[in-house]
Amino acid sequence: MPRSQSNRLSINGERMWATLHDLAKIGGTEKGGVRRLALSALDREGRQRFIDWCRELGCEIEVDGIGNVFAVLRGEDPSLPSVMVGSHLDTQPTGGKYDGAYGVMCALEIARGIRDRGDVPLRTLEIVAWANEEGARFSPPMMGSSVFVGNLKLEDVLAFKDVDGVSIGSELSNDALVARAKGRGPRGIAAYFEAHIEQGPVLEIEDKPIGIVTGAQAQRWYDVSIVGTEAHAGPTPMDHRKDALMGAAELALAVEAVARRQSPDGRATVGTLTIGHPSRNVIPGAVTLTVDLRHPNDDVLGDMDASFRKAAREIAVARGLRIDVGDFWRKPHVPFSEPLMKSLEAIAGDRGFATRRITSGAGHDAVNLAASGVPTCMVFVPTKDGLSHNELESIKQDDAVTGCDVLNAAVLDALNARR
Ligand SMILES: [Zn+2]
Numbered sequence: 001m002p003r004s005q006s007n008r009l010s011i012n013g014e015r016m017w018a019t020l021h022d023l024a025k026i027g028g029t030e031k032g033g034v035r036r037l038a039l040s041a042l043d044r045e046g047r048q049r050f051i052d053w054c055r056e057l058g059c060e061i062e063v064d065g066i067g068n069v070f071a072v073l074r075g076e077d078p079s080l081p082s083v084m085v086g087s088h089l090d091t092q093p094t095g096g097k098y099d100g101a102y103g104v105m106c107a108l109e110i111a112r113g114i115r116d117r118g119d120v121p122l123r124t125l126e127i128v129a130w131a132n133e134e135g136a137r138f139s140p141p142m143m144g145s146s147v148f149v150g151n152l153k154l155e156d157v158l159a160f161k162d163v164d165g166v167s168i169g170s171e172l173s174n175d176a177l178v179a180r181a182k183g184r185g186p187r188g189i190a191a192y193f194e195a196h197i198e199q200g201p202v203l204e205i206e207d208k209p210i211g212i213v214t215g216a217q218a219q220r221w222y223d224v225s226i227v228g229t230e231a232h233a234g235p236t237p238m239d240h241r242k243d244a245l246m247g248a249a250e251l252a253l254a255v256e257a258v259a260r261r262q263s264p265d266g267r268a269t270v271g272t273l274t275i276g277h278p279s280r281n282v283i284p285g286a287v288t289l290t291v292d293l294r295h296p297n298d299d300v301l302g303d304m305d306a307s308f309r310k311a312a313r314e315i316a317v318a319r320g321l322r323i324d325v326g327d328f329w330r331k332p333h334v335p336f337s338e339p340l341m342k343s344l345e346a347i348a349g350d351r352g353f354a355t356r357r358i359t360s361g362a363g364h365d366a367v368n369l370a371a372s373g374v375p376t377c378m379v380f381v382p383t384k385d386g387l388s389h390n391e392l393e394s395i396k397q398d399d400a401v402t403g404c405d406v407l408n409a410a411v412l413d414a415l416n417a418r419r
Contacts, residue, residue, distance in 0.1 A: 011408045012116075013401030016109035020400070023049060023089075023105065024097035033391025034097050038090040038132035038143075039067070039171040046089045047177065050129055053108055057115045059127070063181040065154045066147040067131035067172060070184050073111050075124040075415065081188030082124035083414045084374075085110060085407070087196055088133030088144070088365060095134070096393025098197045098400075102381070104129050106195040106404040110411050121415035123190060130365045137162050145365035148184075149372035191340060191414045192369040192376045195407045197395055199362050201386030209402045210348045211358040211380030212341050216367040217267070217294040218301045218333040224251070224312070227322040230277070230285030245275060245284040247321045254311035255291055258304050265359070266304060267294040290328070296359040298333050334367045340377035340410070347409040353402055379407050 026046045027036035036042045047069055051061050054071035062070040075082070087103025107127040114121060130148075135141025138160055146152040158169035172178045198204075203211050228242030252270045259268035269292040276286035293308065295301040309325055316323040341357070348355045358380060360367070370376035381403035384394035 011109045011113050011401070011404050013397070013404065015112065016105055016404050017397050017400060019053070019108065020101060020105040021097070023101055027091065029094070029391055031094075031391040032097070033393065034091045034095050034101075035093055036089065036091045036095075037093060037137045038134060039138065039168065039175070043090050044175060044177070047129060050089060050104060050108070051177075054111070054127060057111050059111065062184045063177050064148070064183045065172075065178065065181055066144050066157060067175060067178045067181075068144040068148055068184070069129040069131075069177070071111070071127040072185070073114065073125040073127075074120075076120050076122050078124055078187075080123045081190035082126045083191050083193070083411060084126045084128055084189050084369075085193045085411055086126075086128030086130065086365075087194050088130045090132055090134050090136075092134050092136050092389045094389075094391050096388060096390060098383075098393055098395050099199065099388050100133055100196070102197055102395070102400060102403075103195045106407055107193075109404055110408045113408060114412075121412065122418070123415045124187065125411070125415055126187075126189075133365055138168055142363055142365050142368055145368040149368045151368060151371075189369075189374045190417070191337070192366060192374045193340075193378070193407060193411055193414070194364060194366040194376075195379045195381070195403050196364060197383045197388060197393070198358070198380040199383055199386070199388035201383075202358060203356065203380060203382035204384065204386065206356060208354045208356040209382065209399050210344075210353050210355040210406055211382075212344050212348075212355050213336060213360050213366075213378035213380055214296070214341065214357050215333060215335040215370065216331075216360045216363065217265075217296050218298045218331060220293045220301060220305055220330045221328040222291040222293075222308075223326040223328045224248075224289050224291055225322075225324045225326070226251070226287045226289070228285050228319070229283070231283045233281040233283055236283060241283055242285075242320045243283050244287040244321060247315050247319045247323065248273060248287040248289055250315050250319075251312060251323070252289070254315065255293075255308055258307045258311070259293070261307070262295055262300055262304060265296050266300070267361070268292070268304070268308075291325075294361070296333055301333075334371045336366070336370055336377045337375035340375055340414075343413060344377060344379060344406060344410050347413075348406045351406070353406065377410075379403050
């Protein structure tokens, strides 16, 4: 179907919004948030509700060994690669109603619209609910999609434990869905779409209802160890100190400056800092801290890395400290599909919605799909005050419907594309 035609087929915004809020009752908190920790009973209940809604549409349900759920609406030619749309249903311990759930409910609404019209698109539509995206109880995050694309091995992941020593394998053995899981059918994926709340303030500040996500930031994480000399706080003059904490303080400010020099896209965070043997009247002799550097451009991030290391060397010399910068983890920039971004922009433009290209600051399952070679794109909708991973997380109904509407048109185009 040509785009102009699919553009006229819109979604039932009221139904999508109502379903999203029905789902939020499962694990709903007093403050208006949601707590559905991955692999918990409430998470299973949420996923089961989603499955029930999909079965009402005649979707076939496929579940894999980590608990990713694929609701399959067969197309006219099931031999063609499918179009996959979704997000996640798990939340942070004090999470909101929209992070993840919004994207899955958008996908469900697209399928409902297809059924309302009695259409059978050319390609198969798969609605996916990825398992353990948040990584709040079991690390790492984006676990389900990482296993799906082969970045993590299922047998390794099953042995991962939470802080109480409970393994993922033992939790999944209580999950009837996973116990019966036969895995996902052998289908190629023509395109992956995900709608998500922005989780930052940019769209709201610029009054743009739609963010077209260009991909994920490149990231580098470090473990830093600073060693000086423990000494008595009283007798030791300031000029005779090798104070590891003051070195850490100077380094933290240097790290901040590294990101500020790459404004507005550079990011730098010192997220943890620990003093070895802390005592009120001892000059700290050992400090460990973590550094997280991000930028959308790999080359710029490489420059930030070099500046950070240079600052560490200079501070070490000036203060007589030993500073070791250890590489903990790094991830390159993952670009999303330019043709899909353009298609989403054209659809939004036809409908009179302002868009803005935006790099995702947070990790998303879509990044795993894109990195594995699947043409991928995401739509962001504005988040009130940029607040997410918070029970007060909020989005406007109009924005939610606009995002779903634009996504719907792009997905219908992809479902009916011959190639
Ligand atoms: Zn999310």
